[in-house]
Structure formats: structure tokens, C-alpha cells
Amino acid sequence: MSNSNLTRRGVLKSGAVAGAGVALPTIFTASSAAAYTNEPTGGTVTLGFNVPQSGPYADEGADELRAYQLAVEHLNGEGDAGMMNTFSSKALKGNGILGKKVEFVTGDTQTKSDAARASAKSMIEKDGAVMITGGSSSGVAVAVQGLCQEAGVIFMAGLTHSNDTTGKDKKANGFRHFFNAYMSGAALAPVLAARYGADRKAYHLTADYTWGWTQEESIVAATEALGWETVNTVKTPLAATDFSSYITPILQTDADVLVLNHYGGNMVNSLTNAVQFGLREKQVNGRNFEIVVPLFSRLMARGAGENIKGILGSTNWHWSLTDAGSAAFVKSFGTKYGFPPSQAAHTTYCQTLLYADACERAGTFNPCGVAEALEGFEFDGLGNGKTLYRADDHQCFKDVLVVKGKDNPTSEFDLLEVVEITPVDQVTYDPNHPMFAGGALGECNAG
Amino acid sequence: MDAILLQILNGLDKGSAYALIALGLTLIFGTLGVVNFAHGALFMIGAFCAVTLQRLLSLSFETVDPTKTDFLGNPAKIKTPYIESWLGPETGAAIIDWSVPLAILFSIPIMLFVGYVMERGLIKHFYKRPHADQILVTFGLAIVLQELVKHYYGANPIPTGAPDAFKGSFDFGVVLGFDPNLIIYPYWRMVYFAFAAVIIGAVFAFLQFTTFGMVVRAGMADRETVGLLGINIDKRFTIMFGIAAAVAGLAGVMYAPINSPNYHMGMDFLVLSFVVVVVGGMGSLPGAVLAGFMLGILESFASMNWIKDILPGIDQIIIYLVAIIILLARPRGLMGRKGVMED
């Protein structure tokens, strides 16, 4: 969508032609001489928050939106400034971004690539958004990231966990703070081996689409490296609601661990079904049968009720962390909304701050300048310890949390407990790792 | 062998849900001649009856416990359900635990009422309208109902467990002479199957052995003649609509412990149940039940690993594939009558 080529740079040329036809050349204004897509000219800057508001991830989208609103308040100097106080970079002053008041528009991705792109396009074309952020699934993130690359705006990914987002589908204009499937595997496998033994036999159920496959590939590789054996990997349809016919075959194998590479409603149902079929009570060769959910989402886990007790998984962030950044964020979010934020809320809040900070440091909203400021940026105080925005693939590298379903929750939010904080070194990989190969960032596009 | 037995059990279970929804759908179609796209929404409302009753029973008052703190560091508020303070903690907890079975009683009047209001308030005006209009209006209604539920209950699934007494599973294998733990089946799923069988039996018995049912069947066959005999067939059809809604609702209530209810579960089942009805043959009640169980079992078989190895992705399409084959082999589905919705 190089909308811009004519609108901005080439406008004089085409303007002359069209102007001759329209014969009213005086009505052209200078606004089209912008240097990049949607350059903010007035006293405000518009950000586009593109989250799922309908469909299965609507609650997660709503939580992301809450975090965005909070971030905008903090950027504009309202509220208690939250993580801006603990953020290691002090470029943000609480006077908007580069002195411009932050405004935002919202849209509904419907968790469909098509609808998400339509929504993002309307933000760019109609509302003049200079940055798009959000999303709660990898398909949408990759699709919108591609669009932002073509349109020449920055994309700050929301909750997207597939390796592809910063792997084979990475883009120069796209940035991801959230962790990914490889990191889940790398963080989880040692804990699994330590707790359940290094000679386990794992049976995988995998959601049959791109994210599921990268999740399965990552966790299989990580566990096999530590001595586990993979009995079988079975793909389940995304539309499946009842997983009984995929779970019963496990009874006939000698597998002693079930790995559920599912997310959202799939995860809730497959886990509930697995527990219904007594897998938690099952004994194989004198050892307890175990269930693992590599990507845990607290919001979603609530749907599975007490079935999640004792189940290991990984997560990007959890509100029970006690570092200063997390505490400040939980406090300002909790005070405003009355409940703790989810990991989706956390990552979107961070992304907004990181974007604003990069603009301040670059001194411009120009996507190329912002990208340069984000690349290789090291920061701290946003809840995950020391973090690096790696220049090679625009992926954040930070500690990963291994969590467990809490046995005795004290409230409806207190569902997960942090078992281990896996240090960043253990989850770092080479940019050319085969699981991430096949793509290129390309050149940054300013429109 | 044991694998196949298990998949038959799974299939019976899935089939129960399909059959119950399809039964109501075909009942509405057979009596009123209305294509009801809101039928999935009725199933969803049934499941949310269970959620609502659970919430009502767990309505709590808050007391501040200064020894504990909540996530913001303020003194924690401890919630105690009223019912526990009125009837004692144990009885109260037991009642909350049994909220899903109790929701059966709770949901029947609600679903009959919902069905009645729907028929009198909306569907009634669409008997003479083209099927396309019926589809549009009921689809609109389904969206409205679904969005209202989403607004009050959120989009995430809500855990609605079976009573503790029904947790765990039964070892079929031992009964049949297999090794232990090879063929086990959860109690609640067995309850679901039994429940579905009872409901289906009751609907058939009602239509077969009561005068009311006889008149309804006569009306289904030839509405005008029955009307000319001076029988108010419309009123009876309204009641049948209520019953169909109740059947869908009960299917939903009992389904809640199997998979946590969410607001779009109705849409998930809508398309499948239409396929089931049509494969069974439009307007045929036994056809709908037969097709429901058949497709349920075939779907389960298709998800077996060795079948998937030969035909990748077969579990994704099996229902549609079977539907196509059956409709090509038998023009009016398994048991459809000639001339019903063929033009």
C-alpha cells in the first residue's frame, strides 16, 4: 500500500495533472508534503489500538485496551505514571510524545487476518494513525505487521507467540515484546526434566495451524534434547470443541506426559477433557501422568477452573511478580480497574511505552528513526528484568516465567504461581536458528 | 479393539449433543415450517442457565479479613455465599456443587418461556414469509442473544463443573475383560448420554402416545386439514416450539460441565446441527437422531491416528464429506420425506 507515493512525495506531480483537470489549484494545501506516512502535524499524535473485540479472544482484547488507555493516560501526564517511574529510560516527560498529546483510535480485529487488516487500514487511511499495535493471535499479528510494513507505519505486536512473527515473517517495521514458542520450550524443558525426570514419554496434541506447529516444534526439540521421547504428535482441528476422541487414544499408549499445544478456548476444552478422562490420576510405570500447557494465559486459564491446578506452563509476565516495575504497573492498573492486569495487558502497555520512548529518543515519529532507536535498545524496569530489543529480528530478549496452576488460590485472579524465572541467557537463540530462518527484515519503510 | 470401543463411546457422546439440538431444530421445522437459525443460541442460553444458577447460588456477601491482603496490598475481602451462611457451610457448598443438575429444573421454565416469547413475538409473523427472511431474522436474533450474553458474561469460557459425585471415570475395560485403565469413561459423559436418551425417548413418547402429540403429528402431515377439523393447531405448534427450545436448553445445561460454556458455543453447533438435520432428512425426527449419532461416531473414528496418517486432515472434513456422500446417494437424506423444502 504505497498510498503515500502519490499522496506525499509525488503529490505535486500528480497534483499538477489532476489540478489542471479540476482547475482549482488553489485548494491544494501543503499538508501533503509530509516526509512519512501520517506525519503528525497538529498538537496531537494518533495511535491505533487494534484488538479483538469480538470472537473468542474478546476478553483478552478488552484487557489490552484497558492497558492501552492506561498507557495513554500516563504518557499524557495523567494518573500515577505507572511503569514510567521505573523504566530505565527517562526520555518520557509525561507531556505526550515529543510534546504532542497522545490520542488513540480503536478497532476490532475479530481475530481474523482479513478483518484485522481492514481495521488497521482504516486507522492508517482514515484516522491518520502513525503506529498500530495490538492483537491476540499470531496469524493476525503477522498479517497486520505485513500491512504496516507496506504502509510505512510502525507495528508494535501485542500478544503473539509464534516463532514466525519475528522469524520467517519478520519485518523491519514490526517489533515484538512478547516472548515466543522457542523461548517457552527452552524455559520449560529444564523445569520439566527436573520435576518429572529426564526419561519421560510425551504425547502432543497440537492445534492444527501455524502457531500450534511452531509451539510443538519448539517444545519437542527442547524436551528431546534433555532425553525425553516423543510418542506421538497429533493435530487437532482449530474448530474442535470436544477433544475426547483425541484424548482417549492416549490411554492406549505408554506415554506418561501429555503436552497441550493449544491456546484459548482450545486449551480450556482440551485440558478440561483431559482431566475428565482421569489423566491426572493415571499412573504409568509407577509414575504420575502429567499434563503440560506450554503457553499459559491467566485469563483463559480461568475458563478451565480447578483443572489447571498443578499444571506447568510458561508465561510472559504475571502480576504476582514483586519487582518495582511490575508492582507499579499492577498498582496503577488495579487501582483504575479493580483487578490485576493480564500478560496481554502488560505486553501492550510496555509496547506503548517503548514506542513513545523510542520516538522521544529519536526525536521523530518517522518509522525509520523510531526503528533505529528501538533496535538494540537495552532497558530495564518494565517487569521482566533487563531486556534487549535485538536488532537482527526485532524480538525482545528477557527472562521467561515458568508457572504452575496454583493449588490453593486465594482469589479468582490468583491462579498461577511462578515456579522459576528462567534467565534470559537460557532462552536466547541465534538469529539464524533454523526455527526462525527463511525471512528477512527488509528495509524500514517510512511510506 | 479397545480403541474402537472408546471411539464409539466418544461418538455416542458427541452424537447425543448433535441429536438433541437437531431434534429440536427438526421439530420446529416439521411443525412450523420455520428455518430457525437461532436454535444454536437456545442451546447456548441453556448452558448459561447453568452458569446463572451457579452464580445465583454463589451470591456472596463480603467481609474484610485484616489478616490477609489482596493484590493491591489492601485488606482482603472474603466472600461467603449467602446460601452457606443460611444453611450452614456444608449444605450450602453441597447445593452450589449440585448447581448443574439443579439447573435442569431452573432452565425448563425459562426455556419454555423463551421459546414461547420467541414464537409469539417474532417467529409467528414469519410463517408466510420466504425461508430466506426466516433465516435472516433468526440469524439476527441469534446474534442479539449471543451479544447480550457476551456483554454480561464476557467472552471467555466459564467453568461450570459437574457435582463432585460425578467426577472421575468408570472403567469399562474391566467389565468387558480388558486390562484396567484401558477403556475408561467419565461419569458425567455417561450421564449426558443417558440423559439424551431419556429426553429423546420422552419426546418420541409424547408425540406417539398422547392425544396432543397425535394432533401435532397430524398437523405436521397436513396442517390445513387438521385446521379445518376445528383444532387450534397453531396453539399446539407454539407449545411444540417451547418444547423444542426446552430440549435445546437442556442439552446446553447438561453440556456445561463437559466443555465450559462461552457465548459463541451456539454458533459452533449451529452449522453442524443443520448438517445433521439435513442428513437425517428434513422434517424427520428419527432421521435427525440417527444422523446425529452416526455423524458423532464417524467424527470420532476420523480422529484416530492411523486414519489420520492415511488421510491427513480427514477429521477436519469428515462430517461434511459424509453429508455430501449421503445427500448424493439418498436425495432426501436418510429419512426425509418427498417435497419438503426441495424447491
Place this chain on the structure above:
Amino acid sequence: MLGLNNKDFRFLLIVIALTMATPILLQPFPEGSVMAQFNAGYPDLMQRFAIFGIFAIGFNILFGLTGYLSFGHAAFLGAGSYSAVWMFKLLSMNVIPGIILAIIVSGLFALLIGYISLRRSGIYFSILTLAFAQMSFNLAYSVLTPITNGETGLQVTLNDPRILGQQVAANGNVPPTNLFGLEMGSSFKLPVGAWEFTFNAGYYFCAVIAILAFYLSLRIFRSPFGLMLRAIKTNQTRLNYTGLNSRPYTLAAFVISGMYAGLAGALLASMDPLAGAERMQWTASGEVVLMTILGGVGTMMGPVLGAGFIKYFENIFSKINENVLHQWFSWLPDGLENIVIWVAEHFVGSGWHLTSGLLFMLVVIFLPGGLVEGGQRIAAMFKRKKADDDSDDAGHHPKQSPHVAE
């Protein structure tokens, strides 16, 4: 003129005029005003109006004329998109080869599905088409990922061969889709006072094709072939008794409408080079059914109006959030403002589905002939006022006849 009688020709001219003026008509509110939220004159949405208009016009050729209700038309839309994107990947970013291939592929696909499905009629036909489309969707999402790129949707990348065109544009990115060099995304903005109108190359490309599609469909409606299709709808059995085999006619209608869908799919991909599997899902098939019924089955303009109506709600209402509401109602006293906003919130933003559901119901309850009937009623009101004016074309649309037989 153009093989049309005078009335039809006038009708066509009005349609052309409206289509060409769309960027102005859809931008009635000044920039920055409170009502600017309701402006729909930005390229993406205008393109969608035209594209889904084509989709619905094509669907109406099948449903409106023959009464066969296909619940699987989205499969052709998806097939068209995939074919077009593959052409962008393999040949060049010029949209013409993509569109041609899309029409061919979706035509063949429709021939296959139609040949099988048309052996049955009524709801049995609907379910057969639904089954085919759902199979296509489920496979495209999972097993066929090498061809469709599954969940994410098929995208163009820097590594694609594009043997006839540029592989990488000068700025290091994937080249934009174009028509012999005219970029689909390029627009020309015309500020007039407080207003700003966007004239987008892609939109006008779609609009011209939409007008051609509309013209073709007008010709089909008025042709002996169209008459034959109507006869099928009115009474197929009687037609068969006359010794006429109706199936070739229905199959032809099915294939034509499938090709329309493929064309729409290719245009979607040409405006935005991504083909998502959701385009084939039953909800997408249902959407075009809704568009057609909502607008008015069997009328020329109805499906286009229905398409515009649904896409408008999807894109405009979903974007109204609490902040916007606060801006609108800030003039109200505080307490009242909060109440109004609380009520309004149910219907906008994440509640846009609710609004569209309610509107479906209202339209079908009060306007049995769809939006076109609404237009006719308004026109009739004007007519009563100035009785001598007969230059109204709405009255000339084919009258609502019982389409799907009872």
C-alpha cells in the same frame, strides 16, 4: 443504448454517477468535526463497498433469479483471492493476470461444486454447497497450508520469484500491486474547505469493474437466459414437464455467480495482497446471503446496498469507543452523560455485532423486500407529493416475488 432500454440505461447512468461520486458522497462531514467518525470515504472501505457489491451482484444472479440459495459462495471468493495472490507471487504485481486467473479458477471450482450440488434442490442444495465450502475452509486453514499459508493468510514476500515483474521494489520492500504501473494504493487528496476527499486509484479500478459487472448482470436479468432462470424459480417442476432440462441453465448461473465471487476475491487481493482462509468460512458465505436478503433479493440495486450496509457497520461502528462517545455527549450534564454513554456503549465498539443483529431483524420485519423496498416507500412518498413526477427508477425494479418457494 448498449442493448438496454431507456429506463435501464438511465438506471445504469445513475449507478455510474453514484459510483464515480462515492468519494464525495461518503465524506459528508467536515474533517475534525464530531460527526467525522461517520465518514466512510477512505480508500479501504470504498474499495470494500465496490468489491462486496460485485460479490453480492453475482450472488444475486444465482439466488435472485433461480432461487437456489448457496451457502458456500465464500469458497469461490477465497479461491479467487488465493489465485490472485499466487499470481502476484509468481508472475508480477500487475493485477490483471491475477484477476484473469482468479476468474478462471473460481469458474472451474464453481463448475465442479455446482455440477455436484445442483443434483439436489432446496435446502439439500444449500447444505451441499455449505459442506463444500466448509471443507475448503478447514483444509485451507490446516493441511493445505503450503498453498494457503493457513492461519496467517497467503502473503507476498521478498523471496517470491515474480518472474515478469520486480522482485523487490527500489525502497527494499515488496512492490505494490499495480495496473501497468498505476499503483492501486495511490490516492489523490483534495481538500475543499473543511472537507478532504480522497480519490484512490484502487477504488476507481474496482468501481469501473463493478459497473461492468453491474451492466453484465443487468443484461443477464433482461435476457432470455434470465427469463429462463426466473421460470426455474417460479416453478421448476412445470418447466421440466415441458421437456426442458433446466440443469444446464442453473449450472450456468451458478458458474457465472461463482466467477463473480472469484473476481471479487481477486480484487480484494489486488487492493491488499493477502488472502486469509476466513474468507471461505461459512460466516463469510452467510454474509453475502445476508447482504442480498437485506438489500432485497432479486432486485438490481438491493445486493449492493446490502453489501454497503453491512460493511459500513463492520468498519465504522466497531471503531466508536468510549472516548469518542465522551466527545459526542460532553455537552450533556455529567450524570446524564454517563447514562447515555452507558447505553450507547452496548451498540458501538465491541457491541457492533449487537447493532447489526438488531438492524437485520428490524429491516426484515418492517421491510420485507429489503432496503430497496425502503427506498421504494420513500420514493412513493415523494411521488404522492408531486404526482406528475414519474422519473423514479425504483418502481421499475423487478417486483418482489416469492423467491424461495414455500
